[in-house]
Amino acid sequence: xxxxxxxxxxxxxxxxxxxxxxxxxxxxxxxxxxxxxxxxxxxxxxxxxxxxxxxxxxxxxxxxxxxxxxxxxxxxxxxxxxxxxxxxxxxxxxxxxxxxxxxxxxxxxxxxxxxxxxxxxxxxxxxxxxxxxxxxxxxxxxxxxxxxxxxxxxxxxxxxxxxxxxxxxxxxxxxxxxxxxxxxxxxxxxxxxxxxxxxxxxxxxxxxxxxxxxxxxxxxxxxxxxxxxxxxxxxxxxxxxxxxxxxxxxxxxxxxxxxxxxxxxxxxxxxxxxxxxxxxxxxxxxxxxxxxxxxxxxxxxxxxxxxxxxxxxxxxxxxxxxxxxxxxxxxxxxxxxxxxxxxxxxxxxxxxxxxxxxxxxxxxxxxxxxxxxxxxxxxxxxxxxxxxxxxxxxxxxxxxxxxxxxxxxxxxxxxxxxxxxxxxxxxxxxxxxxxxxxxxxxxxxxxxxxxxxxxxxxxxxxxxxxxxxxxxxxxxxxxxxxxxxxxxxxxxxxxxxxxxxxxxxxxxxxxxxxxxxxxxxxxxxxxxxxxxxxxxxxxxxxxxxxxxxxxxxxxxxxxxxxxxxxxxxxxxxxxxxxxxxxxxxxxxxxxxxxxxxxxxxxxxxx
Amino acid sequence: xxxxxxxxxxxxxxxxxxxxxxxxxxxxxxxxxxxxxxxxxxxxxxxxxxxxxxxxxxxxxxxxxxxxxxxxxxxxxxxxxxxxxxxxxxxxxxxxxxxxxxxxxxxxxxxxxxxxxxxxxxxxxxxxxxxxxxxxxxxxxxxxxxxxxxxxxxxxxxxxxxxxxxxxxxxxxxxxxxxxxxxxxxxxxxxxxxxxxxxxxxxxxxxxxxxxxxxxxxxxxxxxxxxxxxxxxxxxxxxxxxxxxxxxxxxxxxxxxxxxxxxxxxxxxxxxxxxxxxxxxxxxxxxxxxxxxxxxxxxxxxxxxxxxxxxxxxxxxxxxxxxxxxxxxxxxxxxxxxxxxxxxxxxxxxxxxxxxxxxxxxxxxx
Numbered sequence: 002x003x004x005x006x007x008x009x010x011x012x013x014x015x016x017x018x019x020x021x022x023x024x025x026x027x028x029x030x031x032x033x034x035x036x037x038x039x040x041x042x043x044x045x046x047x048x049x050x051x052x053x054x055x056x057x058x059x060x061x062x063x064x065x066x067x068x069x070x071x072x073x074x075x076x077x078x079x080x081x082x083x084x085x086x087x088x089x090x091x092x093x094x095x096x097x098x099x100x101x102x103x104x105x106x107x108x109x110x111x112x113x114x115x116x117x118x119x120x121x122x123x124x125x126x127x128x129x130x131x132x133x134x135x136x137x138x139x140x141x142x143x144x145x146x147x148x149x150x151x152x153x154x155x156x157x158x159x160x161x162x163x164x165x166x167x168x169x170x171x172x173x174x175x176x177x178x179x180x181x182x183x184x185x186x187x188x189x190x191x192x193x194x195x196x197x198x199x200x201x202x203x204x205x206x207x208x209x210x211x212x213x214x215x216x217x218x219x220x221x222x223x224x225x226x227x228x229x230x231x232x233x234x235x236x237x238x239x240x241x242x243x244x245x246x247x248x249x250x251x252x253x254x255x256x257x258x259x260x261x262x263x264x265x266x267x268x269x270x271x272x273x274x275x276x277x278x279x280x281x282x283x284x285x286x287x288x289x290x291x292x293x294x295x296x297x298x299x300x301x302x303x304x305x306x307x308x309x310x311x312x313x314x315x316x317x318x319x320x321x322x323x324x325x326x327x328x329x330x331x332x333x334x335x336x337x338x339x340x341x342x343x344x345x346x347x348x349x350x351x352x353x354x355x356x357x358x359x360x361x362x363x364x365x366x367x368x369x370x371x372x373x374x375x376x377x378x379x380x381x382x383x384x385x386x387x388x389x390x391x392x393x394x395x396x397x398x399x400x401x402x403x404x405x406x407x408x409x410x411x412x413x414x415x416x417x418x419x420x421x422x423x424x425x426x427x428x429x430x431x432x433x434x435x436x437x438x439x440x441x442x443x444x445x446x447x448x449x450x451x452x453x454x455x456x457x458x459x460x461x462x463x464x465x466x467x468x469x470x471x472x473x474x475x476x477x478x479x480x481x482x483x484x485x486x487x488x489x490x491x492x493x494x495x496x497x498x499x500x501x502x503x504x505x506x507x508x509x510x511x512x513x514x515x516x517x518x519x520x521x522x523x524x525x526x527x528x529x530x531x532x533x534x535x536x537x538x539x540x541x542x543x544x545x546x547x548x549x550x551x552x553x554x555x556x557x558x559x560x561x562x563x564x565x566x567x568x569x570x571x572x573x574x575x576x577x578x579x580x581x582x583x584x585x586x587x588x589x590x591x592x593x594x595x596x597x598x599x600x601x602x603x604x605x606x607x
Numbered sequence: 608x609x610x611x612x613x614x615x616x617x618x619x620x621x622x623x624x625x626x627x628x629x630x631x632x633x634x635x636x637x638x639x640x641x642x643x644x645x646x647x648x649x650x651x652x653x654x655x656x657x658x659x660x661x662x663x664x665x666x667x668x669x670x671x672x673x674x675x676x677x678x679x680x681x682x683x684x685x686x687x688x689x690x691x692x693x694x695x696x697x698x699x700x701x702x703x704x705x706x707x708x709x710x711x712x713x714x715x716x717x718x719x720x721x722x723x724x725x726x727x728x729x730x731x732x733x734x735x736x737x738x739x740x741x742x743x744x745x746x747x748x749x750x751x752x753x754x755x756x757x758x759x760x761x762x763x764x765x766x767x768x769x770x771x772x773x774x775x776x777x778x779x780x781x782x783x784x785x786x787x788x789x790x791x792x793x794x795x796x797x798x799x800x801x802x803x804x805x806x807x808x809x810x811x812x813x814x815x816x817x818x819x820x821x822x823x824x825x826x827x828x829x830x831x832x833x834x835x836x837x838x839x840x841x842x843x844x845x846x847x848x849x850x851x852x853x854x855x856x857x858x859x860x861x862x863x864x865x866x867x868x869x870x871x872x873x874x875x876x877x878x879x880x881x882x883x884x885x886x887x888x889x890x891x892x893x894x895x896x897x898x899x900x901x902x903x904x905x906x907x908x909x910x911x912x913x914x915x916x917x918x919x920x921x922x923x924x925x926x927x928x929x930x931x932x933x934x935x936x937x938x939x940x941x942x943x944x945x946x947x948x949x950x951x952x953x954x955x956x957x958x959x960x961x962x963x964x965x966x967x968x969x970x971x972x973x
Contacts, residue, residue: 193663194696196683198761199713205684212700 024433027425028441031485034422039448039482042459047272049462050265062266072250076270079247082161082236083229086168090176090225091218093169093361096354098180098217103189112359114594119362120174121590123543125563126579128167128238130365131158132571133372133380135166140368140382163239171235172228173362176221183217203326207319215315219286223278230274231452234545238567247271248454255458255550268455285311366583373576380573391577401562401578407473408542408559415480416488416537422481423488424530430489431496449486453546456482461550471553479547484537491536495529528596535593539586612675614639614765614797615660620669622655622821629655630666631821637765637799642791644800644808647818648844653801654769656818660799661767662686674764684713689758691771695750697742703729703753704738710761728756731790748779755787759796768800772807784810805845809833817841834892835878839965842890849893849935852967854885863964865889870930873907875962888967893924893938895961898953905956911935913951916944923947927955 053059066072101112119127134140135157142154157163191213192205200208233248240246247267254264284307372380376388395401423445429435430442448456460479464470499522507517545560552561559582566575615637622630630652637643645653658664660671662683671679678686689710698706704725711721729735732752742750751771758766771787772780788811791798802808808815809829817824817832817840825832825841836842843850853867862874865887875889899905911927914934923941926934937955947953 188694188696190692190694190696191698193661193683194690194692195698195709195713196663197661197686197688197690197767198710198757199684199687200709201682201684204713209698213698215700 024429024435027429028437031422031426031445032441035444035448035482035485038460038463038478039451039456040444042463043451043455044459046261046265046455046459046462047269048265049262050269052262054262062263063269065263066266066270072267072270075245075247075250076274078244079230080274082164082168082232082244082246083226085165086172086229087222087226089165089169090173091180091222093358094173094176094180094221095214095218096351097358098177098184100351100355101177101181102184102187114591115359115363116174116177117590117594118587119170119366120178121539121543121586122366123560123563123579123582123586124171124234125238125543125545125560125567126369126582127170127366128235129563129567129571129575129579130367130369131163131167131170131239132567133368133382133576134365135163136380136571138379138381143382158239159241161240161244163241164236164244167235167239168229168232170362170365171232172225173358175228176225179221179224180214180217183214183220187213201327202330203328204323207323207326211319212315215286219282223282226278227275227450230271231454233454234564238564248452251454251458252549255461261462264458268458271452369576369579369583372573373580375573375576377573380571380576384573391573392581394574395577395581400557401559404557404559404562407476407556411473411476411480411558412538412541415477415484415541416534418477419481419484419488419537420530420534423485424492427489427492427496431493432501445489446486448483449490453483453544457547457550460547461553464551465553470551471555473556475551476548476556476558479551480541480544483544483547484540487540488533488537491533492530495526495533498529499526531596532593535589535596539589543586612639613637613672614641614674615799616672617656617660618670620656620659620666620671622652622659622664622666628821630659632669633821633823635816635823635826637797640795640797642788642798642800642811642813643816644802644812644814645816645818646802646805646808646844647824649803650820651818652821653803653816653818655821657767657769657799657801660765661688661690687764688767689761689763689765690767691751691754691758691769693770693773695742695754695771697750697754697757699741699743701741702738703734703740703742703745706742706753707738707757707760710757710763714761716761724760728760731759731793732756732786747775748783751775751783752786755790759790759794764797766796766798768798770802771800772802772804780807787811817844819844836890836963839888839890839967842963842965847893847936847938849891849896851889851933851935853887853889855887855964856885862959865964867930867933869932870909873962874959875907875964876960878963886967888965890963890965891935891957891961893936896935896937896955896957898925898937898939898944898947899956901954903956906959907962908954908956909935910952910954913947913949913953916947916949927953929955 050062051058051060053061097112097116101109101116104112132139136142137154137156139157141157142151145151146154158166187210192200192209195205195209231248233246233252236244236246237249247270251264251267251271254260254267371386372382372384373391374387374389375381375384376390377385426441426445430438430445457479460475460482461470464475464478469475503521503525504517507521512520543560544558545564548558548561549564552558557565559578563575563578563582566572613636615635617633617635620630620633620635621628633652633656635643635656645656647653655664659666660673662678662681662685666679669679670677673686673688698709701709707725707728708721711724716724725738726735729738732755734749734752734756737745737749737753742753745753754771758768768787772783775783784807787798790796791811800808800811812829814827815829815832816826819840824844825837827835832841833845836845839850842848851867851870853865853870853873855863856866856872857864858877862876864872864874866872867889873889897903897905899908909929911929913925914928915924915926917924917926918941921941922938923944925937925939925944925947927937929935935955
């Protein structure tokens with residue numbers, strides 16, 4: 002990248018600060034912060050597992066992991082849950098992402114909001130909504146009973162099905178957004194070109210479109226799978242005793258048994274599982290597909306022998322599927338040649354699938370609203386309206402108000418500190434080249450990839466040692482760690498989308514570095530920066546895992562209070578809290594979406 | 608229709624996008640082995656027409672026959688066509704050979720027959736050695752040739768090309784124009800070609816179909832369009848022209864007598880009887896106007912002053928002030944114009960059969 006130097010005279014200016022000092026100033030603080038509050042705690046936690054009670058090196062915890070069959074069983078359950086969640090998420094997300102990729106204008110904006118709303122609705126609120134909907138006295142069972150379809154309420158949650166529904170609901174937006182990124186990079190002429198060469202619908206999809214979306218499918222699947230492995234909120238609230246996930250074991254070891262070392266050992270087990278999955282993935286798809294776009298996928302990957310076989314097998318499978326689909330379409334239409342609106346039928350199929358998936362994503366959450374106005378003392382469907390007693394109860398309660406105020410403050414402070422760390426770092430990552438760049442990038446995005454439970458437990462351990470566990474400050478620090486990656490990534494995208502020639506143009510008109518930033522650069526990236534701040538705010542406000550641990554039971558945040566309340570009993574009071582939260586979050590999301598769109602000068606939008 | 612079956616026949620084709628009409632009652636025939644180019648400004652409907660022939664959009668009205676078979680609502684996959692897209696649309700997940708193999712596979716050709724066909728196609732475009740590469744490893748010109756090979760390899764009834772050279776630089780474009788012409792001759796392909804570049808259309812086509820606002824403005828051989836344009840739009844769109852507004856004041860012996868304000872009267876032979884209304888535009892090509900020596904006379908003669916001399920290689924352009932406000936452009940071989948300089952007074956002239964008179968629809972509308 003070209004450099005612009007402002008030279009006062011004919012001689013080069015004396016640099017008091019060599020250029021690399023600016024780089025240190027941009028990247029140093031965030032690196033030090035993450036090393037001390039992310040890398041060290043996590044490594045310490047995992048290291049603990051190799052010590053016994055007297056802090057001497059020992060493998061006794063691993064012996065126990067292997068010898069007690071429970072842990073192997075839980076690991077298998079975890080993998081099973083993650084696998085089926087991944088399958089459901091990707092299959093459900095595919096048509097929706099496709100519809101989004103071909104929609105334009107306001108249709109697209111509305112669809113995006115429909116996908117983003119559940120994405121940003123608290124896991125807790127969503128799990129709670131499913132309880133309202135699917136519980137023994139929930140809406141679905143009441144309707145089925147009233148219609149006489151069943152005699153007794155069905156067991157819809159607190160079992161494997163409940164976990165599947167909850168987790169698919171929780172993670173599908175992630176899959177949609179990942180797939181969408183890849184689908185938007187695909188040239189819409191390619192399937193058309195195939196058509197001119199004689200390819201029918203099925204062949205066009207399976208041999209052209211689907212292989213091109215493979216990088217998206219692979220990365221969506223990996224993201225969902227990895228995230229599922231570290232999940233515990235949904236299984237804890239919607240699963241039965243047989244659906245315990247491995248993270249729940251870690252929580253149990255720390256909160257109930259206080260066995261740090263053994264918790265660390267389970268953590269190591271999880272890490273090993275992660276690595277094994279990454280390895281298998283790399284062998285089959287190549288890790289370059291992760292976060293990759295179709296553009297990158299065009300560079301043919303070096304073929305390992307396993308991948309070679311995978312490609313061959315993939316080609317064979319898609320060819321067979323192509324022929325089957327073509328035959329099926331042929332059989333269905335029985336040749337209505339000359340028919341004018343051909344292709345409309347497949348569209349109807351697409352719309353039906355998308356409507357179903359979007360309804361699944363968007364509607365359940367709304368069920369918390371009516372039940373929050375019930376005048377009864379427990380959750381029923383249909384709720385006996387109308388009473389504001391539960392809102393009154395919440396708004397009169399110092400515990401709930403205190404928790405909400407703390408969450409709000411923590412989110413505000415954590416997002417602000419994280420911005421101060423992350424934005425300069427994002428500038429350095431976007432605009433400078435330095436040897437440590439890949440390593441720095443890896444460090445700043447790592448807290449997003451490493452399951453929060455490791456960070457939470459590691460920080461709890463560290464904070465206990467230095468005596469700040471159980472303080473609001475500890476929660477702020479923990480949340481700062483986990484929101485940094487989100488800010489870096491969103492701000493990076495904003496900076497990369499910024500045409501640097503505008504800066505150079507300002508310079509040619511006589512603007513100094515500061516003036517250029519103040520008058521040209523910042524006004525153009527401002528909306529992106531604000532949106533990323535709100536993004537960080539929402540994540541922190543909604544965060545449960547870190548809060549669950551570092552608060553050490555002494556203080557509480559809103560999500561933590563909701564979680565503990567939900568574990569004890571599901572009451573209309575919780576519905577009132579969830580409704581308030583839902584409205585609050587929705588406002589923030591819509592506002593930040595509006596701000597983001599207003600900033601779309603580049604796309605000629607208004 | 609003629610006795611020989613046309614490769615393509617279009618009747619009354621109409622396509623609307625919302626309230627905008629992209630194509631309005633278009634008729635077109637394409638003979639076997641013909642190279643026909645659709646030329647026109649952007650938004651004139653040429654690509655819409657091409658895509659309708661390909662089956663990539665559905666017309667609202669009218670019919671299309673390909674090889675004598677009605678294809679108006681036939682899906683693209685059933686039309687036996689080959690198409691080169693503007694951005695080539697090469698499949699990024701397939702090698703070059705796999706790309707070229709695709710149309711053959713779709714026509715259920717056996718693997719044993721495909722390989723020699725692919726090799727022949729690659730030889731035709733002079734890229735025998737790239738079969739195993741991925742398309743993103745090729746240069747723009749090479750990708751273009753692969754797209755060509757993929758379009759003709761299966762020997763389709765018609766090859767459609769949608770501005771296939773638009774993304775290339777001038778030199779490569781000139782080269783590939785001749786290359787496509789060579790392939791056209793060698794393979795006897797029937798080609799329907801779309802471009803907005805008039806020079807490209809002139810170089811390559813047997814016939815040019817000039818489109819404007821969803822209609823065919825004129826269709827004919829390149830020289831016919833160039834020297835005998837039928838409308839003001841055609842005259843103005845193709846090449847350079849001198850257009851001067853005036854009015855018809857008389858008609859005598861097959862000639863229209865025009866009065867051009869500030870210049871005087873000139874005569875132009877009446878052609879197709881489509882000149883109505885007194886308000887007209889007189890058209891000449893810059894190369895049709897001659898510089899006259901004292902001994903020479905032409906039906907129309909004017910005195911003018913040279914305001915600018917532009918040498919652009921073999922051709923020199925003179926800009927002449929004639930009358931009070933009008934400027935005429937004259938293009939002559941540079942060799943014959945040495946010694947002419949700015950400010951000189953010259954006599955220029957042209958015969959009454961080289962100009963055209965068009966109804967001035969713009970002025971009438973205003």
